[in-house]
Amino acid sequence: MYYKGFYAFEHKTPVPAVIRNYTEDDFTELINIQSEAFPPPYPSELWWNREQLLNHTTLFPEGALCVEVNGELAGSVTGLKIDFDRESTAHTWAEVTANGYITTHKPDGNTLYIADVCVRPKYRKLGLGKELIQSLYHVVVEQKLERLLGAGRMPGYHKQAPEMTAEQYLGNVVSGEIIDPVITFLLRCGRTPIGVAADYLEDEESCNYAALMEWRNPFR
Template identity: 40%
Template sequence: MAHDVQVRTTLPGDIDALLALQERVYPAIDPWRRDHLVHQLKVFPQGQLVAELDGEVVGCASALVILWDEWAEEHTWQEITARGTFSTHNPDGFTLYGAEVFVDPDMRGRRIGQALYEGRRQLCRDLNLRRIIACGRLPGYQAHAPQMTAEQYAKRVLWGDLSDPVLSFQLREGFRYCGIMKDYLPQDEESCGQASLIVWINPDFDPSRPTALQPAPTS
C-alpha cells in the first residue's frame, strides 16, 4: 500500500524530532540549537516546513526572506542565517532563501526531497516572492577535489559528465546554477566547505503587487 508524504508547516512539537533527525543526517556538522529552532518559528513560521510520513517527521525545509542585494556577494551560512537564528529575516525582501533541507537517510527513494522542494516553491508562489535562492552542498566534490576546483566540478555536473547527490537533484527540480560560494560551510568536509549558488525564478511573480509579507500601499 502506497503512503503519501505530507508537507506542512513546522510546529513547536516537531523540534525534538528535527534535532534528532538532523544529527543522524549530518553527524559531522554541528546541529541546530533548540533555541534557534524556536526563534525560526517565531520570526517566520510560514517558511519552516516538515515532511511527514505515517505520522513521523522524515524531512525538513527551512527558509527565510531576505533583501538579496544585501547578500549577493560571497557570504557564509552563518552570516546569512544569523548563525541559524534567522534574525536576518526581512519581510521587505522579495527573495526566499533556502537555509536547510534534509531527509531521513532511511527514506531515500520515497520522493520526500521532491515534496519538500515543491512545498517551498508553493510557498514562494503564495507569498508572491520573486525567487528562491539557496547555497547547496556539493557532497560529491571531496573525491574530485585533488583533480579540479569546485567550479570545475560543478560545471562537469551541469554538462552531465559527473553526478552530484545534491546539485544534480536541484537541477532536476528546476534550479539554475549561478556559481560557487567559497567557505560557505567550513564544517562540511564532503563539500570541502564549498557550496553551489542556485536560483529558481517564480513564474507567477506579480511585480505590481506587494508580497504577502508586505503591507499594501495606502492611497
C-alpha cells in the same frame, strides 16, 4: 499556514504523506532527524537546537515546514526572507542565516532563502526532499517573491579537488559528466546554478564550497 496531503511512493506502493508547518511539539524529533541526516564528518554543532527552531517558528513560520509519512516525522525544510542582489553573491551560511537563528529574516525581502533541508535516510527514496523544496516554491509564489535561493553542498567535490576547481566541478555536474548527490538532486528539483560560494560552510566533503542555486518565480 501550509498543509498539503499527497502520496509518496515506496517502489510501486503509494504511501500517505503530509507537509505542514512544524511547531514546538516537533522540536525533539527534528533534532533527531538532523543527527541522522547529517552524520560525521558534518559538524554536530551545526544541527538545529531548540532556540533556533523556536526562532524559525516565530520569525517566519511560513518557511518552517516538515513532512510526515504514516504519522512519523520524516524530514524538514527551513527558509527565511532576504534581500538578494545578483551582482553581489558572495556570502556564507552563517552570515545569511545568523548561524541558523534567522534573525536576519526580512519580512519585506525579495527572496526566500533555504537555510536547510533534510530527510531521514530511511525515507530518502520516497522523493520527500523534492516535495519539501517544491512546497517552498509555493511559498515563493504565494508571497510574490522573486526567487527561491540556496547554496547546495557539493559532497563529491573532495574526490575531484586535486584535478579541478569548484567551478569546473559544478560545470561538470551540470553537463552530466559527474553526478553529485546534492547538486544533481537540486537540478532535478528545478534549481539553476548562478555561482560558487567559497568558505560557505565548514564541510570537508565539499572543501567548504557550495553551489549557489535559484528557482525564479515564473509569475514575476
